[in-house]
Amino acid sequence: MDEMAQVVLDYVKNEYLEDEDEEIDVDTPLISGGIVDSFSMVSLKRFLENKYNISIPDAKATPEAFDSVTRIVAVVREFIK
Amino acid sequence: MSHFGTYEERIKDFTWSLSERELDYKPDEVINIGWYCSDRICRMGKADKTALIWEGTGGESRKYTYNDVRLASNTIGAFLRSLGIKPGDRVCLFLDRIPELYLGFVGILKTGAIAQPLFSAFGEESLHVRLDDARTRAIITQRKHVGKVRRILDQMPYLEHIIVVDHDGKKELREREVAFSLATVTPVEELDIHPTRAESPSVLHYTSGTTGRPKGVQHVHYSLISQYLTAKWVLDLREDDIYWCTADPGWVTGTSYGIVAPFALGATQCVQDIGFSADNWYRFIERHRITVWYSAPTAIRSLMKAGDAVVRKYDLSSLRHLASVGEPLNAEAVQWSLRVFGMPFHDTYWQTETGSILITNFPGMKVKPGSMGRPFPGITATVLDMKTHEPITESGRIGLIAFQPDWPAMMRGYWNNEETYKKKFVNGWYLSGDRSSIDSDGYFWFAGRDDDIINTAGHLVSPFEVESALLEHRAVAESAVVAKPDEVNMEVVKAFVTLKSGFEPSTDLELEIMNFIRKKLSPLAMPQEIEYVPTLPKTRSGKIMRRLLRAKEWGEEIGDTSTLEDE
Numbered sequence: 001m002d003e004m005a006q007v008v009l010d011y012v013k014n015e016y017l018e019d020e021d022e023e024i025d026v027d028t029p030l031i032s033g034g035i036v037d038s039f040s041m042v043s044l045k046r047f048l049e050n051k052y053n054i055s056i057p058d059a060k061a062t063p064e065a066f067d068s069v070t071r072i073v074a075v076v077r078e079f080i081k
Numbered sequence: 082m083s084h085f086g087t088y089e090e091r092i093k094d095f096t097w098s099l100s101e102r103e104l105d106y107k108p109d110e111v112i113n114i115g116w117y118c119s120d121r122i123c124r125m126g127k128a129d130k131t132a133l134i135w136e137g138t139g140g141e142s143r144k145y146t147y148n149d150v151r152l153a154s155n156t157i158g159a160f161l162r163s164l165g166i167k168p169g170d171r172v173c174l175f176l177d178r179i180p181e182l183y184l185g186f187v188g189i190l191k192t193g194a195i196a197q198p199l200f201s202a203f204g205e206e207s208l209h210v211r212l213d214d215a216r217t218r219a220i221i222t223q224r225k226h227v228g229k230v231r232r233i234l235d236q237m238p239y240l241e242h243i244i245v246v247d248h249d250g251k252k253e254l255r256e257r258e259v260a261f262s263l264a265t266v267t268p269v270e271e272l273d274i275h276p277t278r279a280e281s282p283s284v285l286h287y288t289s290g291t292t293g294r295p296k297g298v299q300h301v302h303y304s305l306i307s308q309y310l311t312a313k314w315v316l317d318l319r320e321d322d323i324y325w326c327t328a329d330p331g332w333v334t335g336t337s338y339g340i341v342a343p344f345a346l347g348a349t350q351c352v353q354d355i356g357f358s359a360d361n362w363y364r365f366i367e368r369h370r371i372t373v374w375y376s377a378p379t380a381i382r383s384l385m386k387a388g389d390a391v392v393r394k395y396d397l398s399s400l401r402h403l404a405s406v407g408e409p410l411n412a413e414a415v416q417w418s419l420r421v422f423g424m425p426f427h428d429t430y431w432q433t434e435t436g437s438i439l440i441t442n443f444p445g446m447k448v449k450p451g452s453m454g455r456p457f458p459g460i461t462a463t464v465l466d467m468k469t470h471e472p473i474t475e476s477g478r479i480g481l482i483a484f485q486p487d488w489p490a491m492m493r494g495y496w497n498n499e500e501t502y503k504k505k506f507v508n509g510w511y512l513s514g515d516r517s518s519i520d521s522d523g524y525f526w527f528a529g530r531d532d533d534i535i536n537t538a539g540h541l542v543s544p545f546e547v548e549s550a551l552l553e554h555r556a557v558a559e560s561a562v563v564a565k566p567d568e569v570n571m572e573v574v575k576a577f578v579t580l581k582s583g584f585e586p587s588t589d590l591e592l593e594i595m596n597f598i599r600k601k602l603s604p605l606a607m608p609q610e611i612e613y614v615p616t617l618p619k620t621r622s623g624k625i626m627r628r629l630l631r632a633k634e635w636g637e638e639i640g641d642t643s644t645l646e647d648e
Contacts, residue, residue, distance in 0.1 A: 015596060019225030021251065033138045034177070034356040037202065038383075039538075039604035043595045050588045063358050063383075 001026065004052075004076065009069045011047055016040060026069040033067075041066055048072065054079040083402075083444035085314040088455065095458035097489055100310040104345070111276040112302045114283055115158070115191035118344035119151035120274070127347050134323075134351045134369060135180050143180055150184060150344065153263055155272035157181075157188030157221075160261055164242050166219055168193030168275050171285060173212060173220040174330070175230070177201050178354035181246045181263065182330055185221050186340050190283055190302075193275030197285045197297075200331030201226055204601045206550060207295075209233040211287045212240060214297055215496060221261075223247045231255065279303035279489075285496060286333050288433040289543035291532045297496030298433045304337070305345060307437035307490035311457060312342030315429060316373055317402045317444045324350045325366070326375040332540065333433040334406050337490070338375055359387035363395040370399040377407040379538035381414045381426060382569045392421045402444055404429055407539020408571045409527040412451035428453055430525070432513060433541075434505070436490030440482075440525050453517065453525040461485035462525070463510070464517055470507045476521040479528045483510035533627050535564040537572050542606050544574075544627060550601050551576060554594055556584040561617050563631040565610060576608035577617060577630055586613035 001009075005026050013024065016036050030036045036044060045061045048054070056079055065075050085091060106112050122130070128148035136142045145153070166172060172189045174196060176182040182198070189196040197215055199208060208229055212220070219242035220230060230243055234257070241257060248260035277283070284300040312318050316338065324343050328334035343350040351369045355361055357380065366374065384392075403418060403426045410428040418426045427442040430453045440462055442454035456462040463472040464480030473480045486506070495502040505512055516528040535542040544562035551560035558581045565575035578594070580586065591611045599607040618626045632639045 018228065020228070022225070032356045032358045032361050034354065037604050038357060039607060040599060042609050043592060043599060043607065046592045046595065050592055
């Protein structure tokens with residue numbers, strides 16, 4: 001697993017996963033799987049922006065684009081210069 | 082032709098006895114919602130009819146007939162009794178939208194105990210405040226939420242039982258915890274259903290208040306009379322309908338129209354415990370051939386945002402009636418639904434306190450996009466002058482929406498809070514806290530709240546509660562919380578904060594504060610934006626002037642600032 005995927009996965013596990021026994025990986029559905037709700041997505045987006053010093057337009061931060069760690073990493077890479 | 086017929090026919094000589102007769106209820110006799118939602122339907126020869134179709138994440142699904150609902154609710158009721166739960170005790174349901182939430186609700190009511198559903202995304206402080214106020218004796222929850230209960234357990238000596246419905250034995254249960262699984266326990270065929278009467282308490286729903294703690298809204302078993310008939314006439318629920326109410330039973334829509342009404346009408350209802358995505362939702366409608374869909378403006382606007390192309394991927398031809406609740410439905414959303422579904426969403430207006438739909442657009446009636454519609458038969462609704470509290474007679478003038486409090490589902494009080502309850506009534510009118518005008522055809526047009534409460538995605542958030550929680554953060558010296566306009570959620574929470582010495586504004590601190598509130602209260606209450614300010618506007622007496630901050634967010638006139646503190 002690449003470093004960015006690991007960072008995002010760890011953040012999701014620490015911040016949003018309520019069931020400590022639940023196992024998730026980079027392809028686990030986050031939004032459609034009910035792990036991250038639409039309100040909490042705002043804080044996840046803010047984390048990514050702070051961590052990688054980027055700005056993600058709201059139009060790109062859709063439930064579909066944020067639905068797994070793999071997809072999130074793809075969005076972040078799009079905006080890293 | 083809809084159940085409703087025409088408005089003029091229905092309001093003529095209307096009395097709630099019509100609903101009582103359909104439910105075979107006679108005044109002063111026993112009325113128990115739990116029985117009406119299960120046993121009665123079985124006795125009507127529909128024991129094998131599907132009552133609930135449930136889908137969770139990972140493709141998991143379950144189906145329950147009315148006889149299954151009867152047995153499961155009996156079994157849960159018997160288990161609660163075995164723990165010593167008595168009529169009138171508060172039993173909290175702190176569950177995701179899993180079948181045990183729906184079945185547990187029915188089971189609690191059968192015992193005569195009071196069901197207290199709470200939104201499972203609540204953080205521990207939100208949970209604690211509500212359990213503490215109600216002095217809840219038992220909580221039914223699931224593994225993933227037990228941690229939140231454990232962290233506040235020391236502060237709740239009255240909470241005797243924590244019932245875990247999905248305990249897998251991997252970890253040991255702790256003090257006061259008990260496992261209960263419908264899959265392994267022997268079903269209880271006969272349960273002695275508690276003989277509740279019309280005024281026996283049934284449900285306790287918590288709603289946010291402008292100041293202080295959230296209010297526990299008390300409902301009674303007689304509320305069924307309103308919920309049954311409004312679902313039949315407004316949602317047009319029929320025998321052969323497949324119904325989907327997207328609301329979570331942590332909120333009143335999810336119980337009144339997500340459990341009580343569809344079960345009491347013997348309809349088949351579908352529940353999806355999966356996060357939102359347009360594909361998921363449309364696929365769900367297509368797969369189950371859903372006919373009646375009751376949703377919320379925020380969800381509808383999110384679907385609009387997802388575009389028209391995704392609608393066309395699915396066969397949604399089963400849909401025949403759409404309704405919406407929670408916040409005003411904008412005209413664009415109505416017009417969009419007409420275009421893509423071939424029918425409008427019908428806006429419905431009511432509140433946690435009112436227990437059932439009061440003002441609405443009826444099936445078959447002309448929908449004026451953006452309007453709340455007209456009062457349900459038997460409902461005396463008006464708008465009152467803001468100062469005199471006299472009914473406004475001219476059309477188009479904005480006033481306070483008020484009702485004569487005489488329908489069956491009207492709340493009977495706020496738990497432990499008689500003083501606040503009394504303040505909701507003036508000259509015999511119940512004050513909703515919302516403002517609107519009435520046009521010359523008798524249609525109501527929403528104009529906003531009459532207080533500082535924030536309506537985000539149809540859920541009310543108290544600025545006071547968020548401000549208080551913000552002050553518990555190590556960096557925050559002062560805080561003010563207001564609604565900020567939002568394209569999808571109508572309003573979102575915005576916080577203005579001043580920092581304690583030694584702390585500097587930064588985006589990392591902003592994220593830390595956001596997550597602090599999300600975990601403490603709920604994702605809904607989390608500020609979507611935090612603005613650092615050197616000072617907050619205050620009156621000379623030191624009260625923070627939220628309205629100035631709100632006006633700035635909404636681009637409105639600031640108004641009178643004569644009481645503003647001198648700098």
